Amino acid sequence: xxxxxxxxxxxxxxxxxxxxxxxxxxxxxxxxxxxxxxxxxxxxxxxxxxxxxxxxxxxxxxxxxxxxxxxxxxxxxxxxxxxxxxxxxxxxxxxxxxxxxxxxxxxxxxxxxxxxxxxxxxxxxxxxxxxxxxxxxxxxxxxxxxxxxxxxxxxxxxxxxxxxxxxxxxxxxxxxxxxxxxxxxxxxxxxxxxxxxxxxxxxxxxxxxxxxxxxxxxxxxxxxxxxxxxxxxxxxxxxxxxxxxxxxxxxxxxxxxxxxxxxxxxxxxxxxxxxxxxxxxxxxxxxxxxxxxxxxxxxxxxxxxxxxxxxxxxxxxxxxxxxxxxxxxxxxxxxxxxxxxxxxxxxxxxxxxxxxxxxxxxxxxxxxxxxxxxxxxxxxxxxxxxxxxxxxxxxxxxxxxxxxxxxxxxxxxxxxxxxxxxxxxxxxxxxxxxxxxxxxxxxxxxxxxxxxxxxxxxxxxxxxxxxxxxxxxxxxxxxxxxxxxxxxxxxxxxxxxxxxxxxxxxxxx
Amino acid sequence: xxxxxxxxxxxxxxxxxxxxxxxxxxxxxxxxxxxxxxxxxxxxxxxxxxxxxxxxxxxxxxxxxxxxxxxxxxxxxxxxxxxxxxxxxxxxxxxxxxxxxxxxxxxxxxxxxxxxxxxxxxxxxxxxxxxxxxxxxxxxxxxxxxxxxxxxxxxxxxxxxxxxxxxxxxxxxxxxxxxxxxxxxxxxxxxxxxxxxxxxxxxxxxxxxxxxxxxxxxxxxxxxxxxxxxxxxxxxxxxxxxxxxxxxxxxxxxxxxxxxxxxxxxxxxxxxxxxxxxxxxxxxxxxxxxxxxxxxxxxxxxxxxxxxxxxxxxxxx
Numbered sequence: 001x002x003x004x005x006x007x008x009x010x011x012x013x014x015x016x017x018x019x020x021x022x023x024x025x026x027x028x029x030x031x032x033x034x035x036x037x038x039x040x041x042x043x044x045x046x047x048x049x050x051x052x053x054x055x056x057x058x059x060x061x062x063x064x065x066x067x068x069x070x071x072x073x074x075x076x077x078x079x080x081x082x083x084x085x086x087x088x089x090x091x092x093x094x095x096x097x098x099x100x101x102x103x104x105x106x107x108x109x110x111x112x113x114x115x116x117x118x119x120x121x122x123x124x125x126x127x128x129x130x131x132x133x134x135x136x137x138x139x140x141x142x143x144x145x146x147x148x149x150x151x152x153x154x155x156x157x158x159x160x161x162x163x164x165x166x167x168x169x170x171x172x173x174x175x176x177x178x179x180x181x182x183x184x185x186x187x188x189x190x191x192x193x194x195x196x197x198x199x200x201x202x203x204x205x206x207x208x209x210x211x212x213x214x215x216x217x218x219x220x221x222x223x224x225x226x227x228x229x230x231x232x233x234x235x236x237x238x239x240x241x242x243x244x245x246x247x248x249x250x251x252x253x254x255x256x257x258x259x260x261x262x263x264x265x266x267x268x269x270x271x272x273x274x275x276x277x278x279x280x281x282x283x284x285x286x287x288x289x290x291x292x293x294x295x296x297x298x299x300x301x302x303x304x305x306x307x308x309x310x311x312x313x314x315x316x317x318x319x320x321x322x323x324x325x326x327x328x329x330x331x332x333x334x335x336x337x338x339x340x341x342x343x344x345x346x347x348x349x350x351x352x353x354x355x356x357x358x359x360x361x362x363x364x365x366x367x368x369x370x371x372x373x374x375x376x377x378x379x380x381x382x383x384x385x386x387x388x389x390x391x392x393x394x395x396x397x398x399x400x401x402x403x404x405x406x407x408x409x410x411x412x413x414x415x416x417x418x419x420x421x422x423x424x425x426x427x428x429x430x431x432x433x434x435x436x437x438x439x440x441x442x443x444x445x446x447x448x449x450x451x452x453x454x455x456x457x458x459x460x461x462x463x464x465x466x467x468x469x470x471x472x473x474x475x476x477x478x479x480x481x482x483x484x485x486x487x488x489x490x491x492x493x494x495x496x497x498x499x500x501x502x503x504x505x506x507x508x509x
Numbered sequence: 510x511x512x513x514x515x516x517x518x519x520x521x522x523x524x525x526x527x528x529x530x531x532x533x534x535x536x537x538x539x540x541x542x543x544x545x546x547x548x549x550x551x552x553x554x555x556x557x558x559x560x561x562x563x564x565x566x567x568x569x570x571x572x573x574x575x576x577x578x579x580x581x582x583x584x585x586x587x588x589x590x591x592x593x594x595x596x597x598x599x600x601x602x603x604x605x606x607x608x609x610x611x612x613x614x615x616x617x618x619x620x621x622x623x624x625x626x627x628x629x630x631x632x633x634x635x636x637x638x639x640x641x642x643x644x645x646x647x648x649x650x651x652x653x654x655x656x657x658x659x660x661x662x663x664x665x666x667x668x669x670x671x672x673x674x675x676x677x678x679x680x681x682x683x684x685x686x687x688x689x690x691x692x693x694x695x696x697x698x699x700x701x702x703x704x705x706x707x708x709x710x711x712x713x714x715x716x717x718x719x720x721x722x723x724x725x726x727x728x729x730x731x732x733x734x735x736x737x738x739x740x741x742x743x744x745x746x747x748x749x750x751x752x753x754x755x756x757x758x759x760x761x762x763x764x765x766x767x768x769x770x771x772x773x774x775x776x777x778x779x780x781x782x783x784x785x786x787x788x789x790x791x792x793x794x795x796x797x798x799x800x801x802x803x804x805x806x807x808x809x810x811x812x813x814x815x816x817x818x819x820x821x822x823x824x825x826x
Contacts, residue, residue, distance in 0.1 A: 309707070339707055347703030352768060353696065361697055361708040368690035375688055417708075 005031050007169055007200055012062035014047050021047040022224045031198040036215035044224040054079035085167030089174040091154040095147040100129040102146050103160045132160040136190050152183030169200040188214050206294045208237055241497045261285045263320045264456050270315035272305030275480030288457040290471030292496055298480035299460045303427050338418030342429040348414045349402050356384035356398035358413050362421040387416040408439030429460045464493055523762035527777040534784055542791050554787055556668045559675040560730035562779035565757040566679045567726025569775045570719040575699045575767025579751045580635040581727045583642035586746030588613035589731030590646040593655050593741035602662050610728040617724020621717035646743035657739050666736030683772035699767030756807040757782045
């Protein structure tokens with residue numbers, strides 16, 4: 001490092017229509033320290049990273065200083081030129097190319113034999129790559145095709161690529177999510193080596209252990225604001241968690257804790273290929289059951305395995321009807337449930353179809369004649385309209401194409417779709433994700449209304465506040481296992497976090 | 510009333526465009542080509558359209574799920590050859606006709622099974638099926654060819670029956686696609702197969718049935734073609750014919766990406782394509798130019814489709 005490297009952010013804000021994703025965030029980083037960045041979903045971590053990476057422009061008034069000079073990062077290219085490099089969560093490599101080609105893939109132009117030559121100077125390329133790999137202490141064969149490498153080695157390639165592009169400020173975004181324990185240890189060694197070599201390193205992770213093992217200081221974001229900036233030695237996990245979550249309103253909208261009624265679903269020892277691991281729970285009629293866990297804890301995987309979307313390797317399901325609890329197959333269970341998925345566009349909507357066609361997709365059989373399946377489109381339109389009214393979808397009519405609606409309205413269409421089926425149990429994965437405040441409250445009220453009428457809910461939410469105000473009972477998932485259950489009277493952020501924290505400590509032993 | 514009319518026009522842009530194009534073609538030709546509008550020529554034209562239109566109807570089902578079937582002409586020839594083989598061996602024309610349909614359905618089932626259950630790539634599966642079916646037809650019909658069928662067969666499936674089939678079969682198929690829950694599920698899958706699955710649609714089953722329908726349509730076309738030449742041979746389903754079929758569907762606004770299109774419009778596309786063939790023929794244009802022009806028409810039609818999608822995406826943003 002020829003000059004003294006430094007990075008400083010001053011009063012960075014970023015507004016999106018209706019939301020302030022970041023407000024007045026300032027911090028600085030110096031070489032020789034790994035700086036952890038933590039926060040729950042939606043806290044503003046990605047927005048900040050995207051600003052540093054040149055994908056987003058901050059609002060007027062903020063300043064980014066590199067080596068004391070104010071800079072504007074207008075594009076990803078500009079970020080690279082300034083020495084900012086990302087190491088992404090998903091490993092991004094060209095599988096069929098060999099190692100050294102992968103490392104230098106971003107700038108082959110630099111490696112032409114002469115300026116206009118079509119031939120690459122492969123010897124020089126290899127030498128360059130070997131230099132970076134040596135610095136990382138790696139012994140990967142330069143000529144090995146990348147598909148033959150492990151995930152950990154591929155990640156290493158990404159780091160080498162970042163270094164070869166002149167990266168001096170390295171942003172690691174959840175780099176361990178697909179690595180094995182050994183590979184994680186290896187990655188930490190490498191990060192520590194880089195730290196000693198004078199790079200500025202940011203490390204984003206949901207795994208609090210990792211933050212404590214690796215980082216020297218930590219920056220905490222919550223609701224777009226910096227709520228903590230501390231040396232790691234000054235804080236402990238509990239303190240960090242309370243910085244992440246802040247002070248919660250611990251009262252909630254539904255005050256009457258309903259008395260336990262009949263069990264409508266009993267899941268026993270549900271296991272999937274990776275996650276979940278041996279999860280059992282009961283769901284009562286009219287109950288709203290929360291599933292809480294950090295991102296990557298296997299929450300969505302629990303739903304997918306339980307409902308047969310992904311393979312369920314082990315487990316039994318029992319379904320309760322008229323007070324009798326009988327074992328049921330996944331296929332039969334699916335007739336009694338609805339599943340609002342996390343990916344609205346991926347598997348929630350038929351984007352290019354009308355609102356009406358979307359709403360009736362959950363229970364088409366109701367509109368078709370028994371023998372030939374002839375659709376009664378008039379009845380379809382009527383019921384779609386009445387459901388649109390019930391959940392308050394703002395649109396001209398049921399013939400509008402769904403892709404033209406706002407995110408909140410799209411989410412309401414999915415809710416209308418499942419309300420049409422009127423299942424006994426509705427599974428919801430992040431029901432208010434990407435939805436504005438107004439729609440959020442409406443959706444929560446709809447959930448309450450339906451549960452009063454006896455529909456049971458199982459809800460995943462990353463927002464503690466939401467899950468605490470919605471649910472009657474919360475089960476806590478960590479690394480695919482059920483690690484705790486909290487009943488309404490004990491709801492507090494501490495009781496929910498304790499499960500996760502203590503589990504991680506056990507795991508570290 | 511004018512509101513309803515506007516709504517209809519909005520929902521049926523493709524239909525109106527197609528009808529206009531066909532009308533323009535017919536009017537121009539009635540002035541330029543001698544005897545074009547004669548009763549004889551029009552009924553001949555329609556009976557030529559029938560096999561292409563019916564196969565295009567079947568392919569439409571597959572295309573709307575987001576799949577692809579290029580084996581139609583070969584399946585048509587193979588099923589016809591097997592059927593005629595059976596007819597000449599037993600002399601039973603009625604059962605022979607059912608054999609044609611059964612063979613075609615079976616070949617479609619193989620396509621569908623490989624694609625839906627074994628998750629093989631539609632293009633590769635149906636490309637292989639194309640060569641297998643052509644091979645089967647060639648082997649069975651042999652170097653001398655199959656004998657000529659008794660005249661009752663062609664007498665039964667005469668020009669007027671065929672024109673009747675042209676109206677009735679696509680009519681039924683159009684209704685299945687547009688008006689039944691099965692058809693709606695096809696649109697769901699073509700639009701977003703993940704959402705379809707979450708919504709409780711049995712994707713594999715629906716996809717398999719669409720390939721079977723596509724096969725059966727090829728079988729029906731095989732019956733019509735057999736009647737018109739009084740026998741069956743491998744060469745009656747030239748592999749290049751798939752170009753006509755797919756172009757009919759694409760010109761009719763069926764999206765090769767799935768989720769969009771109607772049987773009715775694909776059939777009008779077939780009328781347009783066969784009309785062009787017919788005219789080129791009458792004008793004495795060489796085959797080489799005909800394929801050149803047809804290819805250009807497909808690219809042009811697809812270009813218009815993606816331009817429209819681009820415009821509507823822009824409007825939406």
